[in-house]
Amino acid sequence: MFSSDIELSKAAILAEKKLFQLRDELIETDPCVITGRYFEKSPTIKASRLYEALLAMPKPIVHHLHLTAACDIKFLIDLTYNDYVYYSERKNFFKVSKKPETIEDCFQKVVDLRKHWENSVEFDEMLTAKVLLGQQQICSKETHQIWENFQPKFMLTLGNHILYINLL
DSSP: OTTTTOOOOHHHHHHHHHHHHHHHHHHHHOTTTTTSOHHHHHHHHHTSHHHHHHHHSOOOSOOOOOHHHHSOHHHHHHHTTSTTEEEETTTTEEEEOSOGGGSOTTOEEHHHHHHTSSOHHHHHHHHHHHHSOOHHHHOSOOHHHHHHHHHHHHHHHTTHHHHHHHHO
């Protein structure tokens, strides 16, 4: 996405397709494998063909993965249908808690916010736009300009994957 003008070789395209196929195979085995507790999901991940392929690949850089990049956006939006997911427009931030008393007053349950929209599809589209970077936000190849667009979206969900893991 950040390198939209790069043309991949046929071999790279085939490798990408294979990795996506292996990823989908793993998620089919366990839809919560990405967001589940590490020590519970680790045996499933390590037994997968995707893990085997990633181990065989060269690693010239440090790899890490953010929750919003690991999950399909539909999965993240589906999580907001739980009554313990809150959002603050003022803070532009989500929180997850089954203890409402720990949530600040400026946060509202997302399920309640959704009721105030004409329909849930439009609301979900608005949430999707808040989380995903659009092409216009990354058209510049300057890292600092991309970060200016990415940082608010990253901060929007910062730490919530840990809270979801503890709720699973």
